Amino acid sequence: MRRAADRCAAVIRSMEWGARLYYLGEGAAFLLAILSVAVAYLWNYWDPIYGVLLPTIAVAIAIVPHELAHRQAARSMGCLSRFVLWPTGFLTTLILNGIVGFIAGGPILFISGYTAISCYRYGTSQEGLISLAGPATNIAISALSLILLHAVTGWSVFLQYLSRLNAFVAFFNLLPLGVLDGAKIFKWNIAVWAGMLALSVLLWI
Known part of the structure; x- marks a missing residue:
């Protein structure tokens, strides 16, 4: 007892x-x-x-x-x-x-x-759009970091890392698994999901 x-x-x-x-x-x-x-x-x-x-x-x-x-x-x-x-x-x-x-x-x-x-x-569309906002923000930060990389001197290591990290976070969240953003975006619009995933991979590598 x-x-x-x-x-x-x-x-x-x-x-x-x-x-x-x-x-x-x-x-x-x-x-x-x-x-x-x-x-x-x-x-x-x-x-x-x-x-x-x-x-x-x-x-x-x-x-x-x-x-x-x-x-x-x-x-x-x-x-x-x-x-x-x-x-x-x-x-x-x-x-x-x-x-x-x-x-x-x-x-x-x-x-x-x-x-x-x-x-x-x-509904599905609201869920998809809300879920899309997070990875889209990471992709935008990753792309902006790459642009700044060619415009700002002295911050190349940080900007390279910032770009790759944001691209990885976007990729991770776009995986169509469980409660991740990717599963909800995939359910809402497969074409948007595929495009976002491809962008995150391109920025990451």
């Missing part, structure tokens, strides 16, 4: 911890989401500027505009929307990026949070 009670208490504590993460304000949620990706760069401590700081800024530029684009697209359609942290995704992203960062020096996972949406009416 005591073991069962201890297990129940542990489950309740974990649920309370998860709820606290879920109901964080947007600013704190974004900060933790960025941290869960940027942890992959901490192994580059020997180069704090180019190895840690600038890649972390690139991560913030890849994550925050992506989610804000989802949020604003949803709000423009009369929906309630805000970015929330997903406790399970946050821990998975934090741990895996920490491990992979030691080996590869960069992140591979971006599932710490998502844009929660509540709409009175929410």
Whole structure:
């Protein structure tokens, strides 16, 4: 009986911890989401500027505009929307990026949070357009970074990385799997999905 009670208490504590993460304000949620990706760069401590700081800024530029684009697209359609942290995704992203960062020096996972949406009416076209806003923003940032690369001197390493990171985030989110943006865009319009995926791959390579 005591073991069962201890297990129940542990489950309740974990649920309370998860709820606290879920109901964080947007600013704190974004900060933790960025941290869960940027942890992959901490192994580059020997180069704090180019190895840690600038890649972390690139991560913030890849994550925050992506989610804000989802949020604003949803709000423009009369929906309630805000970015929330997903406790399970946050821990998975934090741990895996920490491990992979030691080996590869960069992140591979971006599932710490998502844009929660509540709409009175929410059809396939609305879902597709809202989902499209995030990857489209990453593709735009990636393309702009490449343009700036040829116009601005002294920032070539950062702009190259910013372009590739945004292209990768777009590609990752466009995979037609599970709850990723790609699955919703694919369901709405296959031609748009294919075009966006092709663009993300071209910018990435």
